[in-house]
Amino acid sequence: MTDHEAKVERRGFLKILNSLLAAVGLTAIVGPAIAYFWPSKLEEMPSEPVSAGSEGSIPEGEAKTVRFGRYPALVINTPKRGIVAYSAVCTHFACLVKWNPEIDKIECPCHEGYFSAVDGSVISGPPPTPLEEILVTIVDGNILIGGEA
Ligand code: FES
CATH class of the missing domain: 2.102.10.10 (Rieske [2Fe-2S] iron-sulphur domain)
Structure with missing residues (x-):
């Protein structure tokens, strides 16, 4: 593997890592907003009194x-x-x-x-x-x- 190929591979990896971190950050911001407007329901109520x-x-x-x-x-x-x-x-x-x-x-x-x-x-x-x-x-x-x- 040449130096140039190693740089290209490293750059590709960094792009993927950057995209993953951006997705995690977006989830951290958008998730609570979604939960605010669509609050969770009490799904697991017992069927019997x-x-x-x-x-x-x-x-x-x-x-x-x-x-x-x-x-x-x-x-x-x-x-x-x-x-x-x-x-x-x-x-x-x-x-x-x-x-x-x-x-x-x-x-x-x-x-x-x-x-x-x-x-x-x-x-x-x-x-x-x-x-x-x-x-x-x-x-x-x-x-x-x-x-x-
Ligand atoms: S007021 Fe925020 S969790 Fe109850």
Whole structure:
């Protein structure tokens, strides 16, 4: 192999490497933008209802986080609607939301997103869509979340 051929081969390799790095950089920039406008859905909800404990285990104005399939769910005893449940996965970048009883709102600690406990709607912050609501049924004093209506 001549010096000239080695230079051409090296140049070709550097071009490929440059293209790969550009593709990785573009993915790092475009990926979050796509996730913002098309947030991931909660795909893996259990098909059967999941127990969230007894009705009395969540006093009014309080909440608990329960395991709901692959993702946690937030179960809140609201003064307006009684017991409600939402996916605890933020619709922005999938951080886990939590109940803040001092302000009566669901908050996402990652980017200060706030959701209503009444309907899961976005009150403020960057989340693009409401929290996904989960069906709640009370059977013999036990809270069941999920399943079919
Ligand atoms: S991930 Fe929840 S506000 Fe950004």
